[in-house]
Amino acid sequence: MSQLLTKQTIYSYLQDHEQDMLDDLIEFVKKESPSCNKELVDECGTYLTHLFQCRLDIEHYEVIKETKVGNHMKFTIGKGEQQILIIGHFDTVWEKGRLKLKKEGNKLFGPGILDMKGGIIQSLWAIKAIQELELPLNKKIVFLCNSDEEIGSVASKEYIEEEAKKSEAVLVAEPAVAGSGALKTSRKGAGIFKLKIWGRAAHAGNHHEDGVNAIEELAKQVILLQKLTNYPKGTTVNVGTITGGSGTNVVPEYAEADIDLRVSTEEEAKRITDIILNLKPLSKEIKLEVTGGMNRPPMVKTEQTQELFECAQAIASELDIELEEAAVGGGSDGNFTAAIGIPTLDGLGACGKGIHAAHEHIQIDKLAERSSLFANLLLKL
Ligand SMILES: [Zn+2]
Numbered sequence: 001m002s003q004l005l006t007k008q009t010i011y012s013y014l015q016d017h018e019q020d021m022l023d024d025l026i027e028f029v030k031k032e033s034p035s036c037n038k039e040l041v042d043e044c045g046t047y048l049t050h051l052f053q054c055r056l057d058i059e060h061y062e063v064i065k066e067t068k069v070g071n072h073m074k075f076t077i078g079k080g081e082q083q084i085l086i087i088g089h090f091d092t093v094w095e096k097g098r099l100k101l102k103k104e105g106n107k108l109f110g111p112g113i114l115d116m117k118g119g120i121i122q123s124l125w126a127i128k129a130i131q132e133l134e135l136p137l138n139k140k141i142v143f144l145c146n147s148d149e150e151i152g153s154v155a156s157k158e159y160i161e162e163e164a165k166k167s168e169a170v171l172v173a174e175p176a177v178a179g180s181g182a183l184k185t186s187r188k189g190a191g192i193f194k195l196k197i198w199g200r201a202a203h204a205g206n207h208h209e210d211g212v213n214a215i216e217e218l219a220k221q222v223i224l225l226q227k228l229t230n231y232p233k234g235t236t237v238n239v240g241t242i243t244g245g246s247g248t249n250v251v252p253e254y255a256e257a258d259i260d261l262r263v264s265t266e267e268e269a270k271r272i273t274d275i276i277l278n279l280k281p282l283s284k285e286i287k288l289e290v291t292g293g294m295n296r297p298p299m300v301k302t303e304q305t306q307e308l309f310e311c312a313q314a315i316a317s318e319l320d321i322e323l324e325e326a327a328v329g330g331g332s333d334g335n336f337t338a339a340i341g342i343p344t345l346d347g348l349g350a351c352g353k354g355i356h357a358a359h360e361h362i363q364i365d366k367l368a369e370r371s372s373l374f375a376n377l378l379l380k381l
Contacts, residue, residue: 006135007318007319007372007376010129010130010133010135010372011319011372013133014125014126014367014371014372015368017128017129017368018367020125021121021371022108022367024051024121024124025113025362025367026101026110027047028044028047028048028051028117028120029101029111029113030101031044032092032094032096032097032111033070033090033091033112033147034091034092034093034095035091035092035093035147035148035150036151038066038068038069038070040070041070041090041091042071042147044070044090045070045072045073045090045147048090048145049061049073052073052075052124052143055125055128056124056127056128057131058075058076059076059078060075061073061075061076062074064159066147066155068155069148069154069155069156070091071147072144072147072155072159073144074143074163075142076140077127077140077141077143078138078139078140079140080138080139080140081140082138082168083140084142084167084168084170085141085163085164085167085169085171086123086143086144086170086171086173087160087170087171087173088116088119088120088146088349089145089146089150089156090147091147091148092115092150093112093115093150099111099360106363106364106365107361107364108361108362108364109360110360110361113350113360113361114175114350114352114353114361115174115175115356116174116175116349116350118362118367119348120145121367122173122350122367122370123348123349123371125371126372126375126378127143127375130375130378135379136379137379139381141378142166142167144156144159144160146160149332152192152295153296153333153336156333157336164336164337164342165340167342169308169342169343169344169381170338170342170343171344171345171348171374172337172344172346172347172348173349173374174332174347174348174349175349175355176351176370177328177347178354178355180326181323182323183324183326183345183346183347184326184332184334184347185301185306185325185326185345185346186298186299186300186327186328187296187299187328187329187330187331187334187335188234188262188263188327189263189269189294189296189298189299190261190262190294190295190331191260191261191262191269191293191294191295192260192295193258193259193261193277193291193292193293194258194259195225195279195288195289196256196288196289196290197214197217197218197254197256197286197288198253199212199213199214199216199252199253199254199255199285199286199287200253201251201253202250202251203249204251208251210251212285213252214244214253214255214286215252215255216283217255217281217282217283217286217288218242218244218255218257220283221282222242222257224279225237225239225257225276226239228272228275233268234264235261235262236260237259237260237272238259238260239258240258240259241257242256242258243255244256259276261273261276261294262329264300264327266297266300269297273293273294277290277292277293296332297335297336298339299331299332299334299335299339300338302343305338305343305344305345308343308345309325312377313325315373315376315377316373319369319372319376321373326347328347334346345377348374350362350363350367351363351366
């Protein structure tokens with residue numbers, strides 16, 4: 001079969017099965033899976049394992065057991081020498097019952113439908129198309145579905161890195177850039193810190209002068225922290241939450257803040273982390289403690305990632321899809337794989353809008369298109 005004919009065959013196969021993809025996705029989204037609820041995440045994982053087994057010819061699968069977070073699953077498809085890793089997380093940021101599943105025209109709304117259950121279903125169907133159409137897949141595919149991405153992938157990170165090291169390339173089925181549908185070739189790195197401040201309590205009326213105000217110190221530190229932001233460098237510091245004090249008539253003894261750091265380079269990650277971890281009290285008699293650090297390293301675009309993107313772009317143009325690339329601020333598990341030097345292409349999942357927001361939805365008419373892009377990319381690599 002000619003290459004163009006193959007592309008058309010895959011696309012029409014997936015278009016013909018759009019309703020089946022949707023049905024699978026709806027069932028998957030109905031199995032709600034908030035990261036911190038192991039029981040629910042595991043139920044969702046069991047459904048996903050069943051779905052993979054029903055839809056695909058699987059060489060091997062493994063449930064990676066966890067005690068605190070949900071179990072992860074690893075599916076191996078095909079027998080080739082070289083390996084391609086696909087990563088997809090099936091946990092979501094949504095508490096059970098928070099969002100309703102609903103369809104409005106071309107939009108399908110639901111918890112985690114875009115981030116990133118839609119991407120997992122698209123990728124699964126891409127492989128199904130290859131298998132059903134008996135197209136030659138020369139590579140071994142490892143499809144790793146992890147359960148804790150939205151809470152930092154602390155448990156799954158080692159498995160992701162382990163499989164990435166054995167792979168030629170990593171494809172991440174996270175959502176495409178909202179609006180443009182662009183792929184993500186670089187992402188900022190992210191860090192989380194906690195600042196704790198202790199002063200001394202005193203009666204605000206009788207002994208104001210004896211108190212050491214922890215909130216006043218926190219206020220000064222917040223301004224200092226926010227000033228570390230440098231947009232041209234791509235560095236942002238966000239003091240996201242503060243708490244402290246015990247009552248209006250008490251000089252506050254304690255205050256704390258949670259801080260989010262985003263950086264574009266490893267160098268900047270180190271520089272700012274050093275500053276934050278070494279904050280010193282600005283007022284007398286204050287005690288201060290900072291904990292935390294980088295959670296995900298920056299995903300910096302390499303030449304190999306560029307080649308991978310150009311390969312996807314060439315396939316897209318034959319499918320009449322205009323495909324761009326973009327650098328984004330949010331992190332994903334692609335940050336881990338890129339940081340250990342494996343070419344990583346991210347944003348290959350569903351198109352839509354509203355990740356982590358109440359209007360989270362996918363564009364239904366892009367499902368078959370993006371799935372066929374993914375299938376062709378797997379064949380080409
Ligand atoms: Zn995600």
